[in-house]
Amino acid sequence: MIKKDLTFMIESIAQPMKKSGEVEFPVNQLIQQRRSRRAYADKPVELEKINSLFEAARWAPSSSNEQPWVYLYATKEQPDLWNKIFDTLEIGNKIWAEKAPLLILAMNRKTFLRNDKPNGSARFDLGAANALLSIQATELGLNVHQMGGFERQKAIETLNIPETHEPTVVMAIGYPGDVEELPNDNLKERELAVRQRYTQEFFVMNKSF
Ligand SMILES: Cc1cc2nc3c(=O)[nH]c(=O)nc-3n(C[C@H](O)[C@H](O)[C@H](O)COP(=O)(O)O)c2cc1C
Secondary structure, eight states, X not given: OHHHHHHHHHHHHHSOOOEESSOSSOOOHHHHHOOOOOOBXXXXXXXXXXXXXXXXXXXXXXXXXXXXXXXXXXXXXXXXHHHHHHTTBXXXXXXXXXXXXXXXXXXXXXXXXXXXXXXXXXXXXXXXXXXXXXXXXXXXXXXXXXEOOBOHHHHHHHTTOOTTEEEEEEEEEEOBXXXXXXXXXXXXXXXXXXXXXXXXXXXXXXXXX
Protein backbone atom coordinates (compact mmCIF):
# COMPACT_ATOMS: atom_id res chain seq x y z
CA MET A 1 0.00 0.00 0.00
CA ILE A 2 2.79 2.42 0.99
CA LYS A 3 4.64 1.56 -2.22
CA LYS A 4 1.57 2.30 -4.33
CA ASP A 5 1.00 5.66 -2.57
CA LEU A 6 4.61 6.55 -3.25
CA THR A 7 4.22 5.72 -6.94
CA PHE A 8 1.25 8.07 -7.11
CA MET A 9 3.24 10.84 -5.41
CA ILE A 10 6.21 10.38 -7.73
CA GLU A 11 3.89 10.61 -10.73
CA SER A 12 2.46 13.84 -9.31
CA ILE A 13 5.92 15.32 -8.78
CA ALA A 14 7.02 14.37 -12.29
CA GLN A 15 3.90 16.10 -13.59
CA PRO A 16 3.56 19.34 -11.57
CA MET A 17 0.05 19.97 -10.31
CA LYS A 18 -1.50 22.51 -12.64
CA LYS A 19 -3.95 25.18 -11.59
CA SER A 20 -6.38 26.87 -13.90
CA GLY A 21 -8.80 29.77 -13.62
CA GLU A 22 -11.05 28.25 -16.25
CA VAL A 23 -14.11 26.13 -15.57
CA GLU A 24 -13.22 22.82 -17.19
CA PHE A 25 -16.79 21.53 -17.50
CA PRO A 26 -20.19 23.24 -17.20
CA VAL A 27 -21.32 24.01 -13.64
CA ASN A 28 -24.09 26.02 -11.99
CA GLN A 29 -23.59 29.79 -12.40
CA LEU A 30 -23.67 30.37 -8.63
CA ILE A 31 -20.73 28.00 -8.16
CA GLN A 32 -18.83 29.99 -10.75
CA GLN A 33 -19.75 33.35 -9.24
CA ARG A 34 -19.03 32.55 -5.59
CA ARG A 35 -15.77 33.85 -4.26
CA SER A 36 -14.36 34.84 -0.87
CA ARG A 37 -14.16 38.60 -1.23
CA ARG A 38 -12.71 40.94 1.37
CA ALA A 39 -14.23 44.29 0.33
CA TYR A 40 -17.66 45.00 1.81
CA ALA A 41 -20.18 47.71 1.02
CA ASP A 42 -21.43 49.88 3.84
CA LYS A 43 -24.88 48.30 3.67
CA PRO A 44 -26.59 46.09 6.24
CA VAL A 45 -27.84 42.63 5.35
CA GLU A 46 -31.63 42.44 5.51
CA LEU A 47 -33.10 40.09 8.14
CA GLU A 48 -35.05 38.09 5.56
CA LYS A 49 -31.80 37.41 3.70
CA ILE A 50 -30.10 36.33 6.92
CA ASN A 51 -33.02 33.96 7.46
CA SER A 52 -32.61 32.55 3.94
CA LEU A 53 -28.92 31.89 4.55
CA PHE A 54 -29.69 29.75 7.57
CA GLU A 55 -32.56 28.09 5.72
CA ALA A 56 -30.08 26.97 3.05
CA ALA A 57 -27.83 25.55 5.77
CA ARG A 58 -30.80 23.84 7.37
CA TRP A 59 -31.37 21.66 4.31
CA ALA A 60 -27.81 20.38 4.08
CA PRO A 61 -27.22 16.63 4.28
CA SER A 62 -25.65 15.31 7.46
CA SER A 63 -24.60 12.02 9.00
CA SER A 64 -27.73 10.30 10.45
CA ASN A 65 -29.52 13.59 9.76
CA GLU A 66 -28.02 14.87 13.04
CA GLN A 67 -27.65 18.45 11.75
CA PRO A 68 -24.80 19.19 14.18
CA TRP A 69 -24.37 22.81 13.07
CA VAL A 70 -25.09 25.80 15.30
CA TYR A 71 -24.72 29.38 14.07
CA LEU A 72 -24.27 32.43 16.26
CA TYR A 73 -24.73 35.58 14.19
CA ALA A 74 -24.33 39.25 14.94
CA THR A 75 -24.97 42.30 12.81
CA LYS A 76 -23.19 45.62 13.21
CA GLU A 77 -26.41 46.92 14.75
CA GLN A 78 -25.59 44.63 17.69
CA PRO A 79 -22.15 46.07 18.44
CA ASP A 80 -21.52 44.14 21.67
CA LEU A 81 -22.11 40.74 20.12
CA TRP A 82 -20.54 41.69 16.76
CA ASN A 83 -17.40 42.86 18.60
CA LYS A 84 -17.17 39.68 20.64
CA ILE A 85 -17.01 37.63 17.44
CA PHE A 86 -14.77 40.17 15.70
CA ASP A 87 -12.31 40.20 18.62
CA THR A 88 -11.62 36.50 18.15
CA LEU A 89 -10.24 37.07 14.62
CA GLU A 90 -6.54 36.99 13.85
CA ILE A 91 -5.10 40.37 12.89
CA GLY A 92 -4.74 39.40 9.21
CA ASN A 93 -8.48 38.86 9.06
CA LYS A 94 -9.41 41.81 11.27
CA ILE A 95 -7.96 44.35 8.85
CA TRP A 96 -10.58 43.63 6.21
CA ALA A 97 -13.38 41.88 8.16
CA GLU A 98 -14.00 45.05 10.20
CA LYS A 99 -16.18 46.28 7.33
CA ALA A 100 -18.39 43.16 7.26
CA PRO A 101 -21.91 44.03 8.47
CA LEU A 102 -22.64 40.44 9.45
CA LEU A 103 -20.42 37.99 11.31
CA ILE A 104 -21.30 34.38 11.99
CA LEU A 105 -19.55 32.00 14.32
CA ALA A 106 -20.21 28.52 12.94
CA MET A 107 -20.04 25.73 15.50
CA ASN A 108 -20.74 22.03 15.56
CA ARG A 109 -22.00 19.73 18.25
CA LYS A 110 -19.23 17.25 19.01
CA THR A 111 -21.35 14.21 19.81
CA PHE A 112 -24.42 12.54 18.35
CA LEU A 113 -27.61 13.64 20.08
CA ARG A 114 -29.07 10.15 19.85
CA ASN A 115 -26.30 8.28 21.73
CA ASP A 116 -23.79 10.90 22.97
CA LYS A 117 -20.95 9.17 21.09
CA PRO A 118 -18.36 11.32 19.26
CA ASN A 119 -19.64 12.47 15.88
CA GLY A 120 -16.72 12.07 13.50
CA SER A 121 -18.72 13.73 10.73
CA ALA A 122 -19.69 16.87 12.64
CA ARG A 123 -17.19 19.25 11.01
CA PHE A 124 -17.75 17.64 7.65
CA ASP A 125 -21.50 18.24 8.02
CA LEU A 126 -20.94 21.83 9.13
CA GLY A 127 -18.80 22.33 6.03
CA ALA A 128 -21.62 21.06 3.83
CA ALA A 129 -24.08 23.41 5.53
CA ASN A 130 -21.66 26.32 5.11
CA ALA A 131 -21.27 25.50 1.42
CA LEU A 132 -25.03 25.65 0.88
CA LEU A 133 -25.21 28.86 2.91
CA SER A 134 -22.48 30.35 0.71
CA ILE A 135 -24.24 29.41 -2.51
CA GLN A 136 -27.51 30.86 -1.21
CA ALA A 137 -25.63 34.03 -0.29
CA THR A 138 -24.25 34.27 -3.82
CA GLU A 139 -27.76 34.09 -5.21
CA LEU A 140 -28.80 36.91 -2.87
CA GLY A 141 -25.92 39.09 -4.06
CA LEU A 142 -24.04 38.59 -0.81
CA ASN A 143 -20.44 37.59 -0.23
CA VAL A 144 -19.37 34.99 2.33
CA HIS A 145 -15.76 34.73 3.46
CA GLN A 146 -15.04 31.86 5.84
CA MET A 147 -12.15 32.22 8.27
CA GLY A 148 -10.30 29.54 10.18
CA GLY A 149 -7.97 32.26 11.44
CA PHE A 150 -9.54 33.03 14.79
CA GLU A 151 -8.84 32.26 18.45
CA ARG A 152 -11.06 29.34 19.36
CA GLN A 153 -10.35 29.49 23.08
CA LYS A 154 -11.21 33.16 23.18
CA ALA A 155 -14.50 32.44 21.40
CA ILE A 156 -15.28 29.68 23.91
CA GLU A 157 -14.64 32.02 26.83
CA THR A 158 -16.18 35.28 25.65
CA LEU A 159 -19.21 33.70 24.01
CA ASN A 160 -19.80 31.04 26.67
CA ILE A 161 -19.72 28.15 24.22
CA PRO A 162 -20.66 24.94 26.06
CA GLU A 163 -18.29 21.95 26.10
CA THR A 164 -20.70 20.05 23.89
CA HIS A 165 -19.85 22.32 20.95
CA GLU A 166 -16.75 23.54 19.17
CA PRO A 167 -16.27 26.82 17.32
CA THR A 168 -15.05 25.85 13.86
CA VAL A 169 -15.08 28.83 11.54
CA VAL A 170 -16.10 32.50 11.48
CA MET A 171 -17.85 33.89 8.43
CA ALA A 172 -17.77 37.51 7.29
CA ILE A 173 -20.82 38.36 5.20
CA GLY A 174 -22.03 41.43 3.36
CA TYR A 175 -22.62 42.99 -0.03
CA PRO A 176 -19.47 43.27 -2.16
CA GLY A 177 -17.79 46.67 -1.78
CA ASP A 178 -15.22 48.88 -3.50
CA VAL A 179 -11.89 47.09 -3.91
CA GLU A 180 -10.10 50.45 -3.76
CA GLU A 181 -11.23 50.86 -0.16
CA LEU A 182 -9.28 47.81 1.00
CA PRO A 183 -6.52 48.85 3.41
CA ASN A 184 -3.48 47.73 1.37
CA ASP A 185 -2.25 46.82 -2.14
CA ASN A 186 -1.75 43.15 -1.29
CA LEU A 187 -5.42 42.77 -0.39
CA LYS A 188 -6.47 44.73 -3.49
CA GLU A 189 -4.42 42.41 -5.71
CA ARG A 190 -5.81 39.28 -4.07
CA GLU A 191 -9.34 40.61 -4.48
CA LEU A 192 -8.90 41.11 -8.21
CA ALA A 193 -6.87 37.96 -8.91
CA VAL A 194 -8.42 35.21 -11.01
CA ARG A 195 -9.53 32.34 -8.78
CA GLN A 196 -7.48 29.25 -9.51
CA ARG A 197 -8.01 25.56 -8.90
CA TYR A 198 -6.11 22.34 -9.52
CA THR A 199 -7.42 20.70 -12.65
CA GLN A 200 -9.55 17.57 -12.26
CA GLU A 201 -6.75 15.24 -13.35
CA PHE A 202 -5.08 15.85 -9.97
CA PHE A 203 -7.99 14.92 -7.73
CA VAL A 204 -10.31 12.67 -9.72
CA MET A 205 -9.37 9.02 -10.16
CA ASN A 206 -11.00 6.25 -12.13
CA LYS A 207 -8.59 3.54 -11.02
CA SER A 208 -7.34 2.48 -7.60
CA PHE A 209 -4.05 3.68 -6.05
C1 LIG B 1 -12.31 26.44 6.52
C2 LIG B 1 -11.81 27.68 5.81
C3 LIG B 1 -10.95 28.54 6.47
C4 LIG B 1 -10.50 29.71 5.84
N1 LIG B 1 -9.74 30.61 6.55
C5 LIG B 1 -9.44 31.81 6.00
C6 LIG B 1 -8.81 32.81 6.77
O1 LIG B 1 -8.55 32.66 7.98
N2 LIG B 1 -8.53 33.98 6.17
C7 LIG B 1 -8.83 34.23 4.85
O2 LIG B 1 -8.56 35.33 4.37
N3 LIG B 1 -9.46 33.30 4.10
C8 LIG B 1 -9.78 32.10 4.63
N4 LIG B 1 -10.46 31.16 3.90
C9 LIG B 1 -10.83 31.46 2.51
C10 LIG B 1 -9.95 30.68 1.52
O3 LIG B 1 -8.67 31.26 1.49
C11 LIG B 1 -10.62 30.69 0.13
O4 LIG B 1 -11.82 29.97 0.20
C12 LIG B 1 -9.71 30.09 -0.92
O5 LIG B 1 -8.57 30.89 -1.12
C13 LIG B 1 -10.42 29.94 -2.27
O6 LIG B 1 -10.91 31.19 -2.71
P1 LIG B 1 -12.44 31.39 -3.09
O7 LIG B 1 -13.26 31.02 -1.88
O8 LIG B 1 -12.58 32.84 -3.45
O9 LIG B 1 -12.75 30.49 -4.24
C14 LIG B 1 -10.90 30.00 4.50
C15 LIG B 1 -11.77 29.12 3.84
C16 LIG B 1 -12.23 27.98 4.49
C17 LIG B 1 -13.19 27.07 3.75
